[in-house]
Amino acid sequence: xxxxxxxSTKLGDYGYFAIALAVAIALLFAWVFIKxxxxxxxxxxxxxxxxxxxxxxxxxxxxxxxxxGQNAFAAIGGYGSAILTVQYGWEPILALVVSMAVAGVxxxxxxxxxxxxxxxxxxxxxxxxxxxxxxxxVQWTDLTQGYMGYSGIPPLxxxxxxxxxxxxxxxxxxIILVFGVWLSSRLRHSRFGRALRAxxxxxLGAAALxxxxxxxxxxxxxxxxxxASVAGSLFAHTVGFISPEVFGLQxxxxxxxxxxxxxxxxxxxxAIGAVIASLLPEVVRSTGxxxxxxxxxxxxxxxxxxPKGLSTLGSIGRRRAVKAGAEG
Amino acid sequence: xxxDSPLPALIEVNGLSASYGHVAALKPLDLRVExxxxxxxxxxxxxxxxxxxxxxxxxxxxxxxxKFKGQDITAVPTHRLAKLGxxxxxxxxxxxxxMTVQENLLLGxxxxxxxxxxxxxxxxxxxxxxxxxxxxxxQVAASMSGGEQQMLAVGRALMAGPKLLMLDEPSLxxxxxxxxxxxxxxxxxxxxxxxxxxxxxxxxxALKLARRVYILSSGYLxxxxxxxxxxxxxDLARYYFH
Numbered sequence: 357x358x359x360x361x362x363x364s365t366k367l368g369d370y371g372y373f374a375i376a377l378a379v380a381i382a383l384l385f386a387w388v389f390i391k392x393x394x395x396x397x398x399x400x401x402x403x404x405x406x407x408x409x410x411x412x413x414x415x416x417x418x419x420x421x422x423x424x425g426q427n428a429f430a431a432i433g434g435y436g437s438a439i440l441t442v443q444y445g446w447e448p449i450l451a452l453v454v455s456m457a458v459a460g461v462x463x464x465x466x467x468x469x470x471x472x473x474x475x476x477x478x479x480x481x482x483x484x485x486x487x488x489x490x491x492x493x494v495q496w497t498d499l500t501q502g503y504m505g506y507s508g509i510p511p512l513x514x515x516x517x518x519x520x521x522x523x524x525x526x527x528x529x530x531i532i533l534v535f536g537v538w539l540s541s542r543l544r545h546s547r548f549g550r551a552l553r554a555x556x557x558x559x560l561g562a563a564a565l566x567x568x569x570x571x572x573x574x575x576x577x578x579x580x581x582x583x584a585s586v587a588g589s590l591f592a593h594t595v596g597f598i599s600p601e602v603f604g605l606q607x608x609x610x611x612x613x614x615x616x617x618x619x620x621x622x623x624x625x626x627a628i629g630a631v632i633a634s635l636l637p638e639v640v641r642s643t644g645x646x647x648x649x650x651x652x653x654x655x656x657x658x659x660x661x662x663p664k665g666l667s668t669l670g671s672i673g674r675r676r677a678v679k680a681g682a683e684g
Numbered sequence: 685x686x687x688d689s690p691l692p693a694l695i696e697v698n699g700l701s702a703s704y705g706h707v708a709a710l711k712p713l714d715l716r717v718e719x720x721x722x723x724x725x726x727x728x729x730x731x732x733x734x735x736x737x738x739x740x741x742x743x744x745x746x747x748x749x750x751k752f753k754g755q756d757i758t759a760v761p762t763h764r765l766a767k768l769g770x771x772x773x774x775x776x777x778x779x780x781x782x783m784t785v786q787e788n789l790l791l792g793x794x795x796x797x798x799x800x801x802x803x804x805x806x807x808x809x810x811x812x813x814x815x816x817x818x819x820x821x822x823q824v825a826a827s828m829s830g831g832e833q834q835m836l837a838v839g840r841a842l843m844a845g846p847k848l849l850m851l852d853e854p855s856l857x858x859x860x861x862x863x864x865x866x867x868x869x870x871x872x873x874x875x876x877x878x879x880x881x882x883x884x885x886x887x888x889x890a891l892k893l894a895r896r897v898y899i900l901s902s903g904y905l906x907x908x909x910x911x912x913x914x915x916x917x918x919d920l921a922r923y924y925f926h
Contacts, residue, residue, distance in 0.1 A: 547790070547794070547797075550783070550787055550790060550791050550794075551791070551794065553780065553782070553783060553787075554780050554783075554791050557780040557781065557782070557783075558778060558780075560743050560762070561774065561778040561780070562791075563743070563761075563762040563763045564741055564743065564762055564763075564765075564766060564771070564772055564774070564778070565763075565766055565771075565791055565792060565794050565795075565840075565844065566763050566764070566765075566766030566767050566794050566795040566844070567763055567791075567794055568763050569763070
């Protein structure tokens with residue numbers, strides 16, 4: 357039988373802020389579930405952005421590289437799913453998997469030459485990748501239907517079972533995000549994850565220990581692309597419509613905000629950032645025409661007072677005996 | 685292996701030189717470390733000591749030939765040198781500061797792949813040499829004292845199972861007692877058969893441990909001589925300001 361003292365010790369290990377945050381998120385989900393409506397859609401999109409950010413965190417957080425072009429892989433996922441399901445009548449889940457494979461191959465083709473660059477040069481090269489993809493999605497109208505985009509994309513499902521109910525959609529998206537975070541956590545603490553974090557610290561130092569730096573950077577880039585592709589596909593199947601604007605520059609800005617607000621390089625940060633940055637516009641909406649200013653002000657305050665991201669607040673109240681390396 | 689040397693060369697460099705842009709930091713030099721030998725490279729600031737180790741580790745571009753156990757490794761990339769057994773402890777320790785002691789040590793054993801038994805055996809070896817690391821296994825490396833960080837840097841290098849350990853000024857910034865402890869451990873490792881190439885500015889203790897000494901100054905190799913031939917600072921100064 358587990359004693360109260362044991363439970364108390366285990367809870368203390370997680371930090372009281374983290375426990376409070378988990379309770380707050382659970383209450384939020386419950387409230388949105390009961391209330392339904394627009395906030396349900398906001399949380400659905402937060403889950404999708406969360407998947408994207410968890411992937412981006414592999415490349416930018418764990419490996420310490422810069423990429424302004426992951427939206428390109430989300431576009432591949434989104435358009436892949438849309439074209440294969442709407443034009444060719446494929447099963448959504450099959451379309452999602454095939455789109456992932458295409459995104460993975462595209463990441464290898466693009467990443468192999470690009471990842472020889474470092475710092476600002478790599479950032480610019482990946483930025484160009486995003487711009488090119490956006491241009492292709494606008495100009496190649498035979499394939500993408502240009503600005504018109506794709507509508508009537510079927511919801512996710514397997515065989516006769518389709519996820520059409522909005523609440524069920526949110527549950528499915530939340531399960532996918534939790535799985536993505538769990539996978540990210542497992543990989544972060546594996547030999548592979550340690551190698552990525554070593555590269556983030558010093559590439560030469562990592563190489564001196566026998567780590568093949570270019571190969572690992574490419575692998576992190578591919579993983580980020582796969583997550584982005586899944587996020588793109590999920591968006592298409594959840595909203596039922598995509599256009600070039602969905603995967604444009606706005607997506608880069610929004611996901612960067614989520615990553616830094618939540619805590620870049622941490623396990624839970626990307627998911628927390630996605631939820632907070634998605635809900636924040638709704639919270640400040642009451643300020644009327646000042647809502648953009650209020651939104652920016654809150655973000656700036658967060659970055660000033662919690663520069664390592666909200667997930668690092670998880671250590672508040674955590675017992676000193678806990679390993680310093682563990683994080684929220 | 686040279687004619688007057690009874691031991692085979694562990695590492696041998698010929699005509700090794702390196703530049704930073706147009707500035708030649710290391711003029712062509714020859715150097716060797718024999719199996720199980722302790723060799724020290726001495727020189728003042730800016731002598732080219734760090735450049736020498738970086739060039740030997742292929743961390744920077746260089747000219748000249750490098751042979752390890754008779755095999756030409758001049759074109760071998762850095763990450764493969766670790767697998768051959770050439771490990772360098774960088775100046776400033778080169779630790780992964782945000783990772784724990786345990787994670788840093790595990791990264792040292794990166795080349796072992798998934799061999800858990802071997803990793804455990806090496807953990808024990810490192811913890812026997814540096815018991816403090818066992819106590820601090822869960823602590824973030826950046827939060828430790830300079831001496832403990834240096835222990836970790838050496839411990840991490842040992843996790844790789846080196847045949848040649850190259851160290852760049854391990855006593856830098858450490859209290860004399862702590863630095864002496866680190867150097868004593870290096871002596872113990874060398875008596876166990878590990879080849880060591882130590883770069884230092886502080887001569888006295890490094891000279892006690894070394895069999896041979898190379899003296900660098902302004903990028904030039906000024907001398908190669910038995911360690912016992914250097915009796916005082918005046919002997920060194922003679923070479924430094926050649």
